[in-house]
Amino acid sequence: MKEMTYKDAVKTAMCEEMRRDENVFLMGEDVGIYGGAFGVSVGMFEEFGKDRVRDTPISEAAIVGAAAGAAVTGMRPIVEIMFMDFTTIAMDSLVNQAAKMRYMFGGKAKVPMVLRCPGGSGTGAAAQHSQSLEAWFCHVPGLKVVVPGTPKDAKGLLKAAIRDNNPVVFVEQKTLYKVKGPVPEDEDFIIPLGEGEIKHEGKDVTIVSYGRMLPRVIKVAEEMEKEGVSIEVVDPRTLVPLDKEMIINSVKKTGRLILVNEAAKTGGYLGEIASVVTESEAFDYLDSPIIRLAGLDVPIPYNPELEKAVVPSEEQIKSAVNKTLNR
Structure with missing residues (x-):
């Protein structure tokens, strides 16, 4: 076990999976050189380069649409949506495309993508940057929804989400980023989705x-x-x-x-x-x-x-x- 913050546990999970599988990559607004709005991806651009840690235009619709397309063609994208509130702009690509394709094509199409969504209040970010919208996604067949509450769970569940062949909405509560806790260092540490x-x-x-x-x-x-x-x-x-x-x-x-x-x-x-x-x-x-x-x-x-x-x-x-x- 290693003591680390929730934020570092998320980063560790992404790095381990990117080293393990060259098809895994991270994309989103300011995730590259800047290291993410909350600093989750600091240092990843230097390790993995611009092709696998991709800064995107400020268009959630385009980001999630591109991720869904990449997932269907064999990649395993991790998308960071800067604030969960902004998923409203990406709902068509997520709800009508990513969540539906595996069903519409009789299981032949897989959509292994993870949508990381920093959500919730407690940071003084006000009405348009503080919502908890997980119930919306739970209502959509085809999506899996994960809400880890500890650093250990953040690592184990994110690794499971990245390896899953379905689109997963991964909700990270912003005020938990600095919370510390013991996290297994084992790179094979996985918490199966669906186990409380x-x-x-x-x-x-x-x-x-x-x-x-x-x-x-x-x-x-x-x-x-x-x-x-x-x-x-x-x-x-x-x-x-x-x-x-x-x-x-x-x-x-x-x-x-x-x-x-x-x-x-x-x-x-x-x-x-x-x-x-x-x-x-x-x-x-x-x-x-x-x-x-x-x-x-x-x-x-x-x-x-x-x-x-x-x-x-x-x-x-x-x-x-x-x-x-x-x-």
């Missing part, structure tokens, strides 16, 4: 969370454990495919479920997880209603205090735990 992980064992209540909210939930679980409250924290890690069995088994064990993310609540992915539980045998094990803690249904404010107020806080998570336990 229990981050904290518990028996009183299950909290399912991912991405930026995950460290916040784990902190609450550790603090409330001192009060005699046992919280099980389940991190799905990939939203599509979803590890439904892990979530269902946890709910059957604890009898209570709280769902936490930072995306806007209405139409968000937490509703999908809630449906998975209520449509399964776990429903009969619930001792209290499912609680959803999500972002407010407002554009992300620029003001720092208002920005903080939009997403679930540790205090709100604790309050939800107390409510479901009737404390």
